[in-house]
Amino acid sequence: KAGVTQTPRYLIKTRGQQVTLSCSPISGHRSVSWYQQTPGQGLQFLFEYFSETQRNKGNFPGRFSGRQFSNSRSEMNVSTLELGDSALYLCASSLPHQSTDTQYFGPGTRLTVL
């Protein structure tokens, strides 16, 4: 079974631009969560989508948004990029309502904001 895939793997943007990142979950998984990882803040939860609805949201500004499609693929968008948005963005998928809802992570998208 293929794992979680994320595209693109690397991205360079400039301040003020916007960016869209994509995540394809493991086949059959319906929950997709997004995380931001920076050296200073570690791994922080952004939001989770389940059945096309945002089910949980972390403490990030409204510039960070996401959506999920009917095939469970998810995208996250960051508008008006700031230097501090440079990070590794990770998505994780899980199969809710199984015994433990284990999350499996993708390889991440490395975003650099110049």
Place this chain on the structure above:
Amino acid sequence: DAKTTQPTSMDCAEGRAANLPCNHSTISGNEYVYWYRQIHSQGPQYIIHGLKNNETNEMASLIITEDRKSSTLILPHATLRDTAVYYCIVRASHNTNAGKSTFGDGTTLTVKP
């Protein structure tokens, strides 16, 4: 989700067992203990999880104390490729917060030749 406490770093000799402790004294009855590891700049890799019984899989063993306030991840024969940051998290399942994991700083395990 309950907070976890892990040592910042540990060393282990190649071929020896690596024992990584985790304290989760405020864990709730419905929260599982999960272990992940992250090799530099890659996505976290799921290792093992458990509720209250000890667990073993092809990667590792998980020992959870009877009071569930702490656990130990055991890599039986550490190799250089096991050098990584190891995260212990606790998370409830079967509820609306199941998709949210709270990561701490983890333990940096260095396996030395």
